[in-house]
Amino acid sequence: MGTLSLAVLGACAVLALDIGAVHAAPKQPAPKEPVAQTPAKPNLFDLKRELPSPYSANVQGAQPTTANPNADAAYGAYQRGRYVTAFREATKRIEANPKDAAAMTLLGELYNQGLGVKPDPKRAHEWYRLAAVQNDPNAMASLGLMAMDGRGQPKDEKAGRTWLEQAARKGQPSACYNLALIQLASDKPADLAAALANFRAAAEAEIPAAQYALGVLYLQGKGVAKDTTQAAQWFRRAADNGDLGAEVEFAIRLFNGDGVPKDETRAARYFLHAAQRGNAIAQNRIAKLYVAGRGVPKNLVEAAAWNLTAASQGRADAGLDQATAGLNPDERKRAEALAADRVSLAP
Structure with missing residues (x-):
């Protein structure tokens, strides 16, 4: 799926509020990033050795x-x-x-x-x-x-x-x-049908990576009819089970009203939670929301802090730099201190 773009209102029109993502696709390397890319999922369809062992805790x-x-x-x-x-x-x-x-x-x-x-x-x-x-x-x-x-x-x-x-x-x-x-990974239709059945079995057992995978497949319409409502539901379940990429995907659905009723405030909560967990895309998105005052109160210090935090992970954003360039020295110092704390606490 391509990116979705929303224009920022009023004086913040210099900042393109792009709340969208490119989800990982089967049998492909990590997609190129025109604007955004679902985090931590470039190898979604590789074997997941980190799944729960038979006796592991939650x-x-x-x-x-x-x-x-x-x-x-x-x-x-x-x-x-x-x-x-x-x-x-x-x-x-x-x-x-x-x-x-x-x-x-x-x-x-x-x-x-x-x-x-x-x-x-x-x-x-x-x-x-x-x-x-x-x-x-x-x-x-x-x-x-x-x-x-x-x-x-x-x-x-x-x-x-x-x-x-x-x-x-x-x-x-x-x-x-x-x-x-x-x-x-197979080209056989029978294998695709079997994969969907197995993903669903794992998803119903609350394996979050399987729930995320089902969300991606419904979003792509791969092996199933394209259904953004189903995609959003599976992303929500995966997100609520702790899947970081799904948190960002579900936040995007909420912000844009894609398969789920539009709710910018709730979207901001998911973005913020993922940002606090160290996700650079979520950090970039919550910074944009703080600039625009969408889903959260407008706060340029917080916007600058999250922008700096995302930039420390290689996700620089010239639009955010410009939108927060008017901070006075004290505000800039506070933003830098917040960013330093967040970088130090990153997983």
């Missing part, structure tokens, strides 16, 4: 992918960050029941991430394999990514896909998402 807004009632002390210790205890308790469980797949997967995860023990991909792979033999979908999902990466075993993309397919058939959310990325 990562990127996603719910844990395991709800095993027998996880007891081992799982609870892992969730609280007590990894040595988790290792000990999982080991006890396997001693008591050599077919305890959940405990095996937990040991695999600890060795894979090096939590409470020295990282050991080969031992992680061994524990995942034992759990997979017991039909544990979380172990299958982890084996799939390890095969794709060549961790703990020779790299084998075919085997990795097979493991992901097995896990996805059992409804494992991160496997559904990663398999969908592979399927999306």
Whole structure:
């Protein structure tokens, strides 16, 4: 999608208030930036190794992918960050029941991430394999990514896909998402349909990256009828689950009334939140809103501060420079101090 442009009213007419973005597209490198580009998503359709592990806490807004009632002390210790205890308790469980797949997967995860023990991909792979033999979908999902990466075993993309397919058939959310990325890269219509189904399964399990991906596909009309309302809804869910790119995309929809009722004040809140999380595009956009007094009270000091913060990440804006050039020395000093604080606190 191209950029959307709104003219700034009155004395601020020198500043083009471009509230729009180019979302990441499948099978393409990061798009060129005529005006804006969705942040942190240039590799949206690459495999996402940072998705929640079977036993991880609430990562990127996603719910844990395991709800095993027998996880007891081992799982609870892992969730609280007590990894040595988790290792000990999982080991006890396997001693008591050599077919305890959940405990095996937990040991695999600890060795894979090096939590409470020295990282050991080969031992992680061994524990995942034992759990997979017991039909544990979380172990299958982890084996799939390890095969794709060549961790703990020779790299084998075919085997990795097979493991992901097995896990996805059992409804494992991160496997559904990663398999969908592979399927999306195919030119086969059947793979595209399967990718959409897998994205949806992962999205309904509250995997924010999958929700973002569905938003992009509805915005593009790829594999589905183009539907800006559906796109906005999925961007909202992803944003509310912590996806930074989706926060910016949903803010854009709100500001322009694209697929959602226009609400500049709410859009500004999303832009501001993403800006505070260190997103340069959001920092640039909230600066423009402060200049124009759209969605937020007009405040040239805040505008200059956010403009400087975005510029520190390589997103300079001559229009904003011009719009804030009239600050007096004290105002300029305050803006620079605010920007320095925000840069120092950036993730």
